[in-house]
Amino acid sequence: MAMDAPLLIAGGGPGGLVAAIALRRKGFDVRVFERAPELRVAGAGLALQINAVRMLVPLGLSDAVAAAGQRLAAGSLELADGTVLQRMDLTAVAARFGQSGVAIHRGALAELLAGALPAGAVEYGAGVVDLRQDADGVTAVLSDGREVQGAALVGADGIHSTVRLALFGEVVPRYAGYTCWRGVAPPSIPVPPNCTTERWGIGRRFGVVPLGAAGTYWFATNNAPAGGTDPADVHGSLRALFAGFADPVPGLIAGTPAATILRNDIVDLPILPRWTIGRVTLLGDAAHAMTPNMGQGACQAIEDAVILADHLAKSRADLPAALTAYEAARRDRVIGIVRQSERFGKVAQWENPVARGLRDLLFRAMPSSLMAGSVDALYGVEVPA
Numbered sequence: 562m563a564m565d566a567p568l569l570i571a572g573g574g575p576g577g578l579v580a581a582i583a584l585r586r587k588g589f590d591v592r593v594f595e596r597a598p599e600l601r602v603a604g605a606g607l608a609l610q611i612n613a614v615r616m617l618v619p620l621g622l623s624d625a626v627a628a629a630g631q632r633l634a635a636g637s638l639e640l641a642d643g644t645v646l647q648r649m650d651l652t653a654v655a656a657r658f659g660q661s662g663v664a665i666h667r668g669a670l671a672e673l674l675a676g677a678l679p680a681g682a683v684e685y686g687a688g689v690v691d692l693r694q695d696a697d698g699v700t701a702v703l704s705d706g707r708e709v710q711g712a713a714l715v716g717a718d719g720i721h722s723t724v725r726l727a728l729f730g731e732v733v734p735r736y737a738g739y740t741c742w743r744g745v746a747p748p749s750i751p752v753p754p755n756c757t758t759e760r761w762g763i764g765r766r767f768g769v770v771p772l773g774a775a776g777t778y779w780f781a782t783n784n785a786p787a788g789g790t791d792p793a794d795v796h797g798s799l800r801a802l803f804a805g806f807a808d809p810v811p812g813l814i815a816g817t818p819a820a821t822i823l824r825n826d827i828v829d830l831p832i833l834p835r836w837t838i839g840r841v842t843l844l845g846d847a848a849h850a851m852t853p854n855m856g857q858g859a860c861q862a863i864e865d866a867v868i869l870a871d872h873l874a875k876s877r878a879d880l881p882a883a884l885t886a887y888e889a890a891r892r893d894r895v896i897g898i899v900r901q902s903e904r905f906g907k908v909a910q911w912e913n914p915v916a917r918g919l920r921d922l923l924f925r926a927m928p929s930s931l932m933a934g935s936v937d938a939l940y941g942v943e944v945p946a
């Protein structure tokens with residue numbers, strides 16, 4: 562295969578798009594294949610924390626992301642009635658790292674990332690259905706029957722990754738024990754403007770994330786068997802589940818059109834022994850889908866993408882070695898976050914009154930400086946030049 566064969570990316574989610582942008586900036590020819598027929602602009606919101614925003618700086622995208630979303634200055638952990646357990650002022654943390662976290666609508670992020678690529682770089686309606694590789698290159702087989710040759714293939718195709726299936730066989734996602742609704746309420750419903758709030762009830766939680774002009778993203782979790790569905794009156798059922806939750810929760814639920822409320826069981830992937838074989842690797846949810854409790858799934862996909870591009874650029878003559886080095890650089894950090902997220906979710910979803918009482922006491926007693934210090938390792942990831 563010619564040395565100048567393109568790099569192929571399966572999946573045009575945040576991980577795949579950022580990888581394409583970062584690789585193009587390093588001078589690679591890149592082709593992205595996205596299964597969906599067009600750019601997806603629907604969906605709820607996303608918090609991009611400081612570590613992810615820092616990764617976007619060398620790509621020239623951090624200011625645009627902040628302008629399209631809402632900078633975050635604080636986080637509040639509360640009981641259902643609004644009693645504050647812990648409040649974290651993020652302004653000092655943001656000053657230390659030179660960037661704030663940003664809450665953004667998923668559609669706005671998708672448009673911004675796709676807009677940073679030339680027209681045609683992402684081919685929509687082109688799912689990767691199979692792959693082959695040998696010592697010289699890789700072939701992606703597409704859903705329309707085309708076979709595309711590349712120098713390497715990155716599986717950024719999400720938790721149900723076809724690339725992962727082709728490399729390692731079936732990996733069954735693990736149900737965390739709770740389901741989650743998400744929605745975006747109109748901006749007319751007042752919420753604190755730069756602060757995310759998470760309220761803890763008994764086996765259920767409600768989160769509020771301001772998106773600025775785009776409204777307010779909210780999420781709601783509840784312990785439940787897997788595979789549940791909503792009754793026709795989803796507003797009524799959410800109102801009943803979150804009856805003890807103080808304002809603005811009832812208004813946010815009522816103000817969100819029922820047809821736009823999403824429901825997903827919360828799952829993650831078991832830890833994979835490897836992400837890479839030869840000229841093919843995985844990134845983002847395809848490699849390490851995690852529960853959303855740390856708000857880090859997309860952030861880690863973005864870190865993967867930028868660090869992968871850095872390794873490929875440093876080892877152009879030996880791409881398989883670059884992919885192996887990328888995996889080695891990323892695994893320990895990501896696995897730690899997957900496990901932390903799983904643990905945090907379990908504690909947050911507790912129902913037992915004694916355990917909850919102790920937990921809440923602990924959070925109330927914890928100095929906020931300790932909480933702020935605990936994010937240093939998370940946000941202080943080394944950003945490649």
Ligand SMILES: Cc1cc2nc3c(=O)[nH]c(=O)nc-3n(C[C@H](O)[C@H](O)[C@H](O)COP(=O)(O)OP(=O)(O)OC[C@H]3O[C@@H](n4cnc5c(N)ncnc54)[C@H](O)[C@@H]3O)c2cc1C
Nearest residue numbers: 572574575576596608688689719845846853856858859860
């Ligand atoms: C309730 C909830 C809340 C969350 N909140 C946050 C948050 O606040 N902050 C955060 O950082 N993360 C959050 N996450 C996690 C985040 O959504 C994911 O980690 C992130 O979307 C992963 O990005 P990705 O690009 O790896 O995969 P995806 O976003 O899943 O993108 C994969 C893409 O690949 C495409 N695709 C699939 N199969 C193929 C194929 N065979 N060929 C070609 N294309 C294919 C898909 O259509 C999709 O566009 C949350 C997740 C959930 C469930």
